[in-house]
Amino acid sequence: MRIAAVAEAEGGGRLRGPDAQAPGPDGAVRRADDLAAAVAEHERGAADRGTPVRWIVADTAHFYPPLLERGVRIARCHDIALVEALLQGHAGRFGEAHALGAAWARLHGREVPPDPARSGAEGAGPQTALFEPDRSTLPPGVDPLDALVQVHDDQRRRIAELPRPGRFALLAAVESAGALAAAEMAHDGVPWRADVHDAVLTEQLGPRPPAGRRPPVLADLAARIGEALGRSLNPDSPAQLMRAFEAAGHPVASTRSWVLRRVEHPAVPLLLRYKELARLHSAHGWSWLDTWVSGGRFRADYIVGGVVSGRWATRGGGALQIPKVLRRAVVADPGWRLVCADAGQLEPRILAAVSGDSALAAAAGSDDLYARLAGSFGGDRQRAKIALLAAMYGQTGGDAAALLPRMRQAYPRAVDHVDAAAREGEHGHLVRSWLGRTCPPPMWGGADDPEAGPGERAARERGRFTRNFVIQATASEWALVLMAAVRRGLAGLDASRGRPQMVFFQHDELVLHVPAELAEAAAATLRAAADEAAAQMFGDTPVRFPLDVAVVERYSQA
DNA sequence: ATCGGGGGCCAC
DNA sequence: AAACGTGGCCCCCGAT
Structure with missing residues (x-):
């Protein structure tokens, strides 16, 4: 069941859902003086009926924080802006305006307005308790609720027309779930002992x-x-x-x-x-x-989809570069635990899964993939690791070059897979992740100047980028699928001693902060989610994605 | 004074 | 061992 929602002044808003008597394909428009309360009511009703709501919102990062301030959480959403960016990227128009206003304008053949500048909260100041004023770039007179429903319908149609609609729909769902998780993590914060x-x-x-x-x-x-x-x-x-x-x-x-x-x-x-x-x-x-820690929490300001590969970026605070010496300062609250999960050797496992290389897939059926590769490299695990990473990163110098022929011989389909991605890049073509995230077009050539070719050096750089993109972007979406499953799992745990929280995410690492009594249940949730992520993405595959899970009081102990 | 490229190093 | 992908962030330093 979908409900489109827009915030309006002073905490109010309007919803358009299927549950009413009014005309229109999606039923009634309901005006709520207290949007958070109205959302909470629908979430409760949906939980009771077992028919979850998917909230259609223009921009989760804007819509959700005020709900969280009011203690209201939502299970599922469809983030129009994030999905629009994915669709635009797929169509070879990476980076074009993708806010609701832009999507609506394209749909109606109007001139496309640039996206509004993000207001980006600086530092760990108090979060806005109220919904911000409307920053929509819709033309005056267009009801944002109508625009949401129209653009959502259009996005669903465009997804259905893609070569692999099921995969892309999963990508849209987990990108949106990631936006919810990012807002929740910013809200809850990492426990940080100043x-x-x-x-x-x-x-x-x-x-x-x-x-x-x-x-x-x-x-x-x-x-x-x-x-x-x-x-x-x-x-x-x-x-x-x-x-x-x-x-x-x-x-x-x-x-x-x-x-x-x-x-x-x-x-x-x-x-x-x-x-x-x-x-x-x-x-x-x-x-x-002083700037980033307050009230015993570090609040990272994540930017979902902020990296071309689909990895998250952060705005200020350097949350994705916390030096290892400072992990001592990440300490669970008294009576709570940190449950730290790390997907080991994620990228080579992804390569095994997407390339269909049976020898590599067999190796990826074990906990230590590199050790299983060692046999092909005179028993030297370290050399095997260097060779595999070199193939994925396009390394040509150093020790690695000498190992590549051996790598190619032992794992031909895996090496072919990344070599093919590199060739596409060198020729100026686009490559995509498993679920359909698409790399930006090259800077050279382009519609303006079809004759312009890359320099040799630029082509090689582009080849290394696309070579890595197909792996890194797929690894990122595996992590998003994992995160969405973890979020769902945590929501089902008993919250009477405190709500289990997801507090930190770093590419292939997830940290939960949970009441000690729930630590084992949370660890089990993580492991189940890893299996679920693998199955959702790759179906029946011999490749395993083992998750290293540690229950600790300090992050440095993980 | 302010901007921005480059150097350098942190994370994955 | 040091030309290997994605980033953020701080500092220096020359240009404006």
């Missing part, structure tokens, strides 16, 4: 300095680096460092760590230590803590 974070910083950097000053340990290292190089310098400046090393008789081509590591000079170990600590201080130091 005192532990501060202790880590103090232990590594010394006491917190006044704003704008270097922490003591960094200041000391900078001074000693200067002494070792015989001149005062700023270690943050690659140009100054290059000049200093040159003057000291050790010219370097760059100041990257791995380059410096090969230089024998007393300044090098100091500098390597400095770089490591400076990064911690600038990216996740005290000012990060």
Whole structure:
């Protein structure tokens, strides 16, 4: 059952569902003074009847947070903007406007308005308790409720006409479910102990300095680096460092760590230590803590579909680059546990599933795929791993090149699969994930200039991109299917001691925060969801997708 | 002062 | 070992 919903001023809104006596294909329009209450009522009714509602909304990231503030959760939605972006991408028009207003305009042959700029909440400030004013780009006089229903019908029709409508429908559903999960994660937040974070910083950097000053340990290292190089310098400046090393008789081509590591000079170990600590201080130091952690929670601002491959991005806070040393600060509340799940060796397993390579699929039936590959590489697991990753990433240099022929010989269909994707890219063609997410068109050539060809270098880069895209994008959607199943499973657990929460998601990792009594049930939910994800995506396949699940109090223990 | 490219490093 | 994909973010530094 679908219900289209739009928010209006002061917490009100309108719904258009099937449950009424009024005319029209989808029944009545109902005006609600309290939209959150009306949504909650429908969700309860749907649960009682066993006929879940799919909410048709223009933009989940805009619609859902105010509901969450009111304690209202919804099970399923169809996010018009996200699905429009997927459909546009599939049609070779990646990145074009995809908000409701744009979709409606295209449907009616009108001029397509650019998407509204996102207001992006900065920092961990209080969330908006009210629905924001209408940012729709629909023309005046067009009822957004009508537009939602029309565009939804149109999207369903366009999906039905695709070569693999079932797969794409699954993609649309899990992308939308991901948008719900992202809003819920932002709402609930990762439990984050500011005192532990501060202790880590103090232990590594010394006491917190006044704003704008270097922490003591960094200041000391900078001074000693200067002494070792015989001149005062700023270690943050690659140009100054290059000049200093040159003057000291050790010219370097760059100041990257791995380059410096090969230089024998007393300044090098100091500098390597400095770089490591400076990064911690600038990216996740005290000012990060002040900005992003409040009330014992870190709230990541996820952007669903923010990466071309379908991986999520984040806006501010660097949630997808939390350094490992800080995982000590992620601690479950008293009486609660973290349930951490990590899909091991996800991308090679995806390659096995999508390529239909029987030898690789057989290897992917075990918990350690790389170990099963080792036999083809003289028993060397590490070499097998390098060879497989090189095939997926298009690596041509280093050790990997020598291993590729062996890889091709042992797993021909798998290598063919990614080689074919690379060739498509080199020729300027599009490639798609298993469920139908489509890569952006190349920057060269295009409608304006059909004669323009890529340079050789650009073509090779494009080939590496499309080679990896078919794997990374499919891995991302596997993770989304998993997440949707986990969300469903968690909603079915007993919430009387507190609602189990999904609090962190990072490409192939999921962290739950649950009452201790529910930890085992949550772990079982995760494992069941992994099996479900594999079956939903690939049907009957020998490839396994083992999920490493750990119940811990601290993320660093996972 | 502000912008933006590049260098560098973190995560997967 | 160091030319291998997707990102975010901070710093420097030259251009405006």
